[in-house]
Each structure stands twice: as C-alpha cells, then as structure tokens.
Amino acid sequence: MTPTETEQRMAELRANLARHDELYYRQAEPEIADRDYDALKRELADLEEEYPLFAVATSPTQQVGDDRSEGFQSYTHRERMMSLDNTYSDDEMREFHARLVRELEREEFSLVVEPKIDGLAVSVTYERGKLVRAVTRGNGVEGDDITANARTIATLPTQLKASADAPVPDLIEIRGEIYLSTEEFQRINAEREEAGEALYANPRNLAAGTIKQLDPSVVAQRKLEIVLYGRGYTEPVEALPETQQQFFQWVKAWGLPTVERQWVAHNADEVLAAIRELDVLRESFAYATDGAVVKLDAIALQRTLGATSKAPRWAMAYKFEAERAETQLRNITIQVGRTGVLTPVAELEPVQLAGTTVSRATLHNRDEIARKDIRIGDFVSVEKAGEIIPAVIAVNLQKRAPTCEPFVFPEQCPACGTTAIQVEGEVAVRCPNRECPVQVRRRVQHFASRACLDIEGLGEAMVDQLVEQGWVKCLPDLYHLDRDNLLTLGKNVDKSTDKLLAAIEASKTAELWRFIHGLGITHVGTAAAKDLARVFGSLTALADATIEHYLRDKESVISGIGKTMADAIMGFFADDYNRQLVNDLIAAGVNPETPTTGAGGTLFAGQTFVLTGTLPTLTRNEAADMIEAAGGKVSGSVSKKTSYVVAGSEAGSKLAKAEKLGVTVIDEAELRRMLADDAAVQGTS
Ligand SMILES: NC(=O)c1ccc[n+]([C@@H]2O[C@H](COP(=O)([O-])OP(=O)(O)OC[C@H]3O[C@@H](n4cnc5c(N)ncnc54)[C@H](O)[C@@H]3O)[C@@H](O)[C@H]2O)c1
Ligand SMILES: [Zn+2]
Numbered sequence: 001m002t003p004t005e006t007e008q009r010m011a012e013l014r015a016n017l018a019r020h021d022e023l024y025y026r027q028a029e030p031e032i033a034d035r036d037y038d039a040l041k042r043e044l045a046d047l048e049e050e051y052p053l054f055a056v057a058t059s060p061t062q063q064v065g066d067d068r069s070e071g072f073q074s075y076t077h078r079e080r081m082m083s084l085d086n087t088y089s090d091d092e093m094r095e096f097h098a099r100l101v102r103e104l105e106r107e108e109f110s111l112v113v114e115p116k117i118d119g120l121a122v123s124v125t126y127e128r129g130k131l132v133r134a135v136t137r138g139n140g141v142e143g144d145d146i147t148a149n150a151r152t153i154a155t156l157p158t159q160l161k162a163s164a165d166a167p168v169p170d171l172i173e174i175r176g177e178i179y180l181s182t183e184e185f186q187r188i189n190a191e192r193e194e195a196g197e198a199l200y201a202n203p204r205n206l207a208a209g210t211i212k213q214l215d216p217s218v219v220a221q222r223k224l225e226i227v228l229y230g231r232g233y234t235e236p237v238e239a240l241p242e243t244q245q246q247f248f249q250w251v252k253a254w255g256l257p258t259v260e261r262q263w264v265a266h267n268a269d270e271v272l273a274a275i276r277e278l279d280v281l282r283e284s285f286a287y288a289t290d291g292a293v294v295k296l297d298a299i300a301l302q303r304t305l306g307a308t309s310k311a312p313r314w315a316m317a318y319k320f321e322a323e324r325a326e327t328q329l330r331n332i333t334i335q336v337g338r339t340g341v342l343t344p345v346a347e348l349e350p351v352q353l354a355g356t357t358v359s360r361a362t363l364h365n366r367d368e369i370a371r372k373d374i375r376i377g378d379f380v381s382v383e384k385a386g387e388i389i390p391a392v393i394a395v396n397l398q399k400r401a402p403t404c405e406p407f408v409f410p411e412q413c414p415a416c417g418t419t420a421i422q423v424e425g426e427v428a429v430r431c432p433n434r435e436c437p438v439q440v441r442r443r444v445q446h447f448a449s450r451a452c453l454d455i456e457g458l459g460e461a462m463v464d465q466l467v468e469q470g471w472v473k474c475l476p477d478l479y480h481l482d483r484d485n486l487l488t489l490g491k492n493v494d495k496s497t498d499k500l501l502a503a504i505e506a507s508k509t510a511e512l513w514r515f516i517h518g519l520g521i522t523h524v525g526t527a528a529a530k531d532l533a534r535v536f537g538s539l540t541a542l543a544d545a546t547i548e549h550y551l552r553d554k555e556s557v558i559s560g561i562g563k564t565m566a567d568a569i570m571g572f573f574a575d576d577y578n579r580q581l582v583n584d585l586i587a588a589g590v591n592p593e594t595p596t597t598g599a600g601g602t603l604f605a606g607q608t609f610v611l612t613g614t615l616p617t618l619t620r621n622e623a624a625d626m627i628e629a630a631g632g633k634v635s636g637s638v639s640k641k642t643s644y645v646v647a648g649s650e651a652g653s654k655l656a657k658a659e660k661l662g663v664t665v666i667d668e669a670e671l672r673r674m675l676a677d678d679a680a681v682q683g684t685s
Contacts, residue, residue, distance in 0.1 A: 006047060007054045007554075008563075013044040015523060015564030017060040022525040025067040027451070028200075028208035033383070033391060034290070035322060038086065057636030062309050064140035067120070070526075071214045072144035076619055078173055078233035081123055081137045083310050084116075084293060086317040090272055093294070096316045097268040100296065103305060103313075110297035112244045113263040113274040115282060116317050117227055118290040119177030120208045124150065124228065129160040129168040136211070140310070142619060149211050152220040153178070157255050166253035169239035173232030174256070179287040180207045184223045186356075203288055227287060228256045243297045260285055264297065275318050291319035309636075324383045325358070326396060327351035329376055332363065332407055336415045338442035338520055340430040344369055344409070346380070346392050353384045361390040365427045366409040375404045415439075434577060440474070441467045443520055447475055451526055452518035453507045457500035465489060475518075475581060478504055479588035512592035515539060515585070521572045523565045531558055532569075534595045534629055539582050543573040552606060557633055595629075603678040604632025607643035610658070613651030615668040623668070626675060638663060646671050 001009060020037055024030040030037070041061060048055040064083045068074065087093060101107055121137040134150030136143040150156060162168040180188075185203040200206035206222075213219050228251055234240050241247050244262075251258045261281070263274035275292045282289045296302050296314040305313040331347040344363040351358055361382050363369055372395060374380065379399040384390045413420055413431030415438040420429045431439065441463055448458040458478075466472040471485060481504065486497045516539070517529035524532070535549075535558050536542040550557055550566035572578050609627050611620050611634060618626075623646060624634040638645060638657040645658040645665045658665050666674075 003051075006051055010044060010047050010051070010054050011563045013040055013047070014056070014059055015562050017041060017044065018562075019523050019525065021060060021065045022527055025065045026069050026527065027525070028205040028212075030205070033322065034319070035088070038088075038319070062636065064137065064310050066139040066527075067136050067208070068138045068142070068144050069212050072146065072212070074138070074142045074619065074621065075133065075135045075145040076142040077123055077135065077140075081121060081140050081143070081175065081232070082307060082312055083140070084315055084317040085311045086291070086319050088319050088321060093271060093275075093316065093318055094268045096294070097271060100305075100314070104301060108266070109301060110243075110245075111265045111271055112248075112295050112297050113265055113271060113278065114229060114259050114293045114295070115261070115278060115285060115289045116291035116293045116319070117177040117179060117229075117259070118204050118288040119179030119227070120204065120211065121175065122146070122150070122178050122226070123173050123175050123232055124156070125171070125173050126160050126168070127171050129162060131156065131158045142621065144212070146211050148216045149213065149219045150178070150226075152216055153224045153226050155257050156226050160254040160256070163253055166250040167239065168254065169234050169236065171233070171235040173234070174228050174251070175230035175232055176226055176228030177287070178207055178211055178224055178226050179203060180210070180222065180224060181286060182288070188222060225286065226257060227259060229259050240299070242299050244295050244299070245297055265294075279320060289320075291317050293317050322383045323353055324381050324393065325351045325353045326379055326381050327358075329374065329378045329380050329392070331376055332369070332374075334410060334414045336413060336431055336436065336438040336442075338439060338446055339522065340413075340432060340436060340439050341428040342410075342413065342420055342431060346374075348380075348382065351382065353382060353390060356384075358382055358384065358390045361392050363392055366422075366429050367427050369407055369409065373406065375400070375407050377401055377404045435473055437467055440472065444472055444475065444478065446520050447478075447518040453510055453514050455507050456503045457496065458503065462500070474584070476584035476588050479508070479585070479590070508588075508590045509593055512538070512594050515590065515592050516542065519572070519578070519581075522568045524569065528561060528565060531561060531628075534625075535631075537594050539586065539592065542569070543579060543582050545570065558628070601630035601678070603630040603675070608633045608635050608641060610635055610638050610642050610645045610654055612645060612654040613648035615646070615648035618668055623671065626671070630675060630678065
C-alpha cells in the first residue's frame with residue numbers, strides 16, 4: 001500500500017469499527033461476527049503501530065465501546081470501567097505471560113483464570129452494604145444509570161451479608177455482567193415471533209435491549225440475571241483482600257451471585273490447561289461464555305502494571321472460536337434492502353448449532369459467493385460466532401455432487417425486475433429503482449421506527465399496506481395521506497386513522513436528529529445523527545455541508561465523524577433525488593426541533609481542545625458538548641496543534657505536556673467565560 005492508501009484504509013477501518021460499535025453497543029443489533037470485528041480491530045491496531053503518524057486519539061482501538069443511550073441519566077463511575085485486550089491464540093497467551101514476567105521482573109506469581117461472561121457490563125454500588133446504584137459501562141468514564149431496572153433482578157441482593165471473614169466496606173463498586181439464560185431468551189423470542197416482532201439474534205443482545213427499556217415493569221417481566229466478579233472503587237481501600245482469589249470468596253460470602261469457578265495457575269502451561277478445562281465445563285454454566293479471562297492474582301502487582309487507555313495491563317481475555325456445523329445448502333434467495341442492496345441468503349437444511357436450530361445464514365454479497373464458489377446443493381460449514389446471525393464459512397468440496405452448477409447471481413431485482421447494478425468500488429449489487437416497492441417499504445419502515453421518527457400506529461404492517469396501495473412512494477408522501485383513502489383499509493377504523501394522522505402530523509416537529517437518522521444515510525446511526533444535528537442545526541445546512549465542514553488538515557472537525565461518513569453524507573445529498581426529498585419534506589411542513597445548545601456555533605471553529613483532570617462542575621462529556629457546540633474539536637492527546645488544554649484537578653501528564661509545548665492552559669471558569677462572552681455578542685447582533 002502507498003502511504004495515501006494506508007491512511008485511507010485506516011480511516012475506513014475506523015469508520016467501519018465505529019459503525020459496528022454503534023450497532024453492537026447501542027442498538028444491540030450487530031451485523032458481523034465478533035471474530036470478524038476483532039480481525040478488523042487488529043488490522044487497525046497493527047497499522048497504527050506501524051504508522052503512528054496516521055493514528056488518531058479517537059480511534060476505536062483507544063476507547064472503550066460506548067453503550068450510553070437516550071432516556072437515561074448519566075452517572076460517572078468513581079473508578080473507570082475498562083475493556084480487556086483479547087486473543088484467540090495460545091501463542092499470544094504465552095506472550096502475555098512472558099510480558100508479565102518481564103515487566104514484573106520475576107517468574108513467581110499466580111494468575112487466576114475465570115469464565116468470560118457474554119453479557120453486558122454493569123457496575124453495582126453498595127453503600128454500607130445497601131444497594132444504591134447500578135450503572136452500565138457507558139464509555140468507561142460515565143454510564144447510564146439503570147438502577148430501577150437492575151432492582152427487578154431477583155438474584156441481585158439489596159443488602160450485602162457481612163461476616164467476620166468478609167466484612168462489608170463502607171462503599172464499593174462491584175463489576176459484573178447482566179445476562180439472560182438461554183431458556184428465557186427462547187421464551188421471549190417465541191413470544192415476539194407470535195406477536196410478529198423482530199427476533200433477537202442472541203441472549204446478549206436481548207439482555208442489552210432489555211436493560212435499556214425505559215419502563216421497569218417491562219424489564220420485570222423478563223428474567224434478567226446477574227453475575228459479579230470484579231472490584232471498582234472501594235472505601236476504605238484497605239478494607240479489601242489482597243488477591244483476586246480472596247475477593248472471589250468475599251463476593252460469595254456477601255451473598256452475591258458470582259462465577260462458578262476460578263482456576264489458579266502459576267505458568268503459561270497451567271493457564272492454557274485451565275482454559276481447556278473451562279472450555280469443556282462452560283456448557284454447564286448458567287450464562288453464555290465467549291472465553292476465559294486471565295488475571296494477575298495479587299492486587300498489589302495489578303497496581304504495579306496499571307492500565308492503557310482502554311484495558312488493564314494485568315489481564316487478558318482468551319476468546320473461544322465460534323461453533324461450526326456442516327449442513328446442506330438447499331437454496332439461495334435474494335433479499336432487497338433499504339438502499340436497494342441485494343443480499344443473498346442461504347436456505348439451509350436445518351442444523352443444530354450452539355444450542356439453536358439454524359436454517360438460514362447470510363452469504364453477504366455476490367463476490368463472496370463467487371470467491372467461496374458456493375453452489376446450491378453444496379455441503380457447507382456454518383458458523384455462529386458469539387451466537388450472532390449465522391454465516392456460511394466454507395464449502396466441503398469432497399461432498400460436491402458432479403451435477404452442482406455454479407450459482408448465477410440474478411441480474412434483475414427480484415422485487416421489481418429492474419436490472420441490478422454494481423457501483424465501482426463497492427461490493428454490493430443494487431437495485432437502482434427508487435420506487436422499488438421493497439426498498440420504499442424498508443425506507444418508510446426505518447423512517448417511522450422507534451429509533452427515528454417513532455410514529456405510533458405506523459408499524460411494519462401498516463407501512464406495507466400504504467406502499468401496496470401506492471399511496472406512499474417516497475417519505476414526503478407520508479405527510480399527504482388522504483383520510484378517506486385510509487378509511488378504506490378496514491371497518492371501524494375511524495378512530496385509529498385519526499390517531500395515525502395525528503401521530504404523523506406531530507412527527508413534523510420531532511427532534512432534528514430523528515429526521516437525520518430517518519433519511520437512512522449509510523453509516524449514519526443515532527449517535528452520528530445527534531452529533532450532526534448539534535453541529536448543523538437544520539436539514540438544509542446538513543444538505544449544503546462541504547468537506548470543509550467535516551475535515552480540516554485531514555483531521556475530522558466533528559468528533560466521531562470521519563472521512564468515510566462525511567463522504568457518505570455528501571454523496572447522499574449530491575444526489576438530486578435526496579435533495580428534492582429534503583425540500584419536499586420541508587414543503588410538507590416538516591419543521592424539526594433543533595438542539596438547544598447553541599447549534600452551529602463558530603466561536604471555536606478550527607480550534608482543538610484537550611480536557612484533562614476533573615473539572616469542578618462539568619463532566620468531560622458536558623464540557624466536550626459545549627466546545628463542540630461552539631464549533632471546536634475535542635481531542636484526546638496534546639500536540640503542538642492543540643489550541644487549549646482545559647485542566648481540572650488531578651490533571652496528569654497531559655498538563656505537563658501542554659506546559660512543555662507552550663499550549664495555553666485554561667480552567668473551567670475560563671472556558672465558561674469564553675462561551676458566555678460569545679453568547680453575549682450573538683445576543684446583541
Ligand atoms: N460484532 C460486532 O459488531 C461487535 C462490535 C463491537 C464489539 N464487539 C465485541 O465486543 C468485544 C469488545 O467488547 P468489550 O470492550 O466489551 O470487550 P470484551 O467483551 O471483549 O471484554 C471486556 C469485557 O469483558 C467483560 N467480562 C466478562 N467476564 C469477565 C471477567 N470474568 N472478568 C473481567 N471482565 C469480564 C467485562 O464486562 C469487560 O468489560 C469485541 O472483542 C467484539 O468481540 C462486537
Ligand atoms: Zn427493485
């Protein structure tokens with residue numbers, strides 16, 4: 001690769017990973033297998049090491065995946081919640097051990113090996129033994145306060161048991177995972193299937209989706225469970241035992257559900273043996289596991305090694321490869337997506353895989369079928385990584401019948417018959433017809449869905465009817481529906497029709513980010529839509545944005561939005577059809593509510609801020625929001641290009657670096673003054 005290509009590849013990897021993070025952490029609907037996600041991340045990390053010049057501080061390799069979502073209070077963890085470095089290989093686990101030996105400068109130390117629970121991370125705080133709070137990992141610094149929902153978990157005690165062997169500290173944050181048992185997962189999915197609702201791919205996603213329900217009574221109907229294994233902030237700190245092994249005993253003594261078993265190991269061989277044993281036993285555990293976690297046992301040694309920006313140096317996750325099974329491919333069908341992408345789907349002879357029956361699997365795209373030479377009638381191996389949507393991995397050529405013909409990808413869209421196209425540089429084959437009924441249906445469904453305009457009464461079945469009748473051919477048509485027409489859809493539908501029309505009318509003034517998300521621009525999820533709404537303040541301003549609004553000196557101006565996403569957004573609006581769509585929506589009376597935080601400010605345009613230490617009243621996110629709302633950029637590391645470092649108490653190396661480089665250092669009060677002066681000026685103009 002040339003340097004430019006390398007830089008492009010890295011930007012592309014960052015954008016892709018950001019998108020998968022959004023799908024996984026916030027929407028609990030991952031599109032790719034963990035193994036593939038981990039491979040992308042590894043590729044990026046390797047490139048960053050080789051080309052540090054092209055690395056950016058906001059890279060997904062440097063941050064903890066962010067699960068925070070709408071409708072919850074943020075809560076700052078007293079001690080950060082971290083991720084874990086991971087590996088799939090014995091050799092790398094040996095290397096990890098060798099690194100510990102080097103860094104600790106000794107051969108003798110104990111390690112513990114624990115199951116790696118595939119749930120969602122949570123921190124539970126007990127004050128004087130009483131349960132006071134439960135918070136998700138969030139971005140590691142602050143998470144969503146899910147206390148009300150966590151209180152519905154029957155196995156989570158509201159009071160810790162104290163004993164002479166395990167005294168209860170004044171205050172402790174205990175880390176663990178919330179999960180759903182396989183049976184409960186199947187029960188809920190079966191219910192959803194009957195109700196015609198979308199199914200969850202695995203227990204982790206369903207647990208993640210459940211804990212983020214805004215109504216605790218819904219949560220209470222699902223039997224969430226919890227397992228606790230780790231320690232966060234503790235007061236007084238001497239109150240805790242000196243090893244991870246003992247801590248495990250204490251957690252049990254306090255009456256908390258914890259991992260079934262812990263292994264102790266003294267060298268790499270013992271670690272690997274314990275992992276093998278765990279791999280056999282894990283099927284009998286109450287929760288799904290996706291690996292083992294290997295940790296230094298002595299807390300003092302853990303402290304010596306410390307942590308990187310996202311993971312402790314004293315622990316390593318060993319992930320198990322996903323389960324595979326062989327079965328016969330009966331047929332390949334083609335699905336039409338929202339943007340016209342034709343996705344081939346494998347229709348399989350049903351097979352048992354990781355505890356469920358699998359009869360369909362994704363084949364990704366035309367090239368993938370050709371590359372693997374997958375043919376109808378073949379015997380294929382199917383994998384279910386992390387229990388996500390199964391994928392066809394390979395063909396067993398030995399079993400191929402001589403009559404098996406190569407698969408010919410259809411040249412026409414199966415929904416509308418239009419000749420499919422492949423845009424240069426893209427893997428996807430698309431139906432280019434904007435009025436393709438399946439595409440329209442999916443676009444409108446997306447627009448009306450809860451994650452977008454959230455229009456009540458406009459569920460998938462209703463959208464199907466509107467499109468079928470030909471009343472809705474594009475999004476703006478929704479705002480011109482005819483009441484008399486709607487009344488023909490059934491008997492006694494006066495009331496529901498009026499309700500639907502009122503909900504559609506009300507959606508005209510929904511928040512701007514909902515419309516941005518609702519347009520269905522590739523790569524733009526809710527998080528990005530919110531950032532865009534804050535920065536641009538209107539649909540037309542977003543449609544008119546040029547590359548300068550996104551990138552300056554090749555650095556992204558809006559945090560979280562890089563070149564790939566910027567290209568996707570500009571590409572979307574470069575298309576006259578989409579421009580017209582925005583104009584038509586506005587002409588139909590759409591008038592989105594804009595964010596209140598001084599959207600589109602220019603005070604700090606072109607300036608980069610670095611936040612460090614604890615600010616007196618603002619959380620880091622609040623400060624970052626204020627800076628970004630005024631057009632500034634927040635970066636994670638100090639360089640000569642940094643305009644200001646905003647320092648609070650306990651500011652560390654960043655402050656020192658700023659002083660060394662002569663970067664201006666300000667405090668929260670000064671930041672507020674700058675913003676207030678600007679507001680005053682704007683107010684008088
Ligand atoms: N498929 C996708 O699109 C997608 C997207 C994002 C992330 N992911 C998956 O998630 C992983 C990254 O997520 P992550 O940052 O949550 O890391 P992780 O799940 O690989 O490991 C870190 C987490 O493990 C949990 N954990 C479970 N048992 C533990 C134990 N006994 N001790 C300590 N911690 C334990 C903790 O919550 C900790 O935060 C990736 O490696 C990837 O596999 C997948
Ligand atoms: Zn079509």
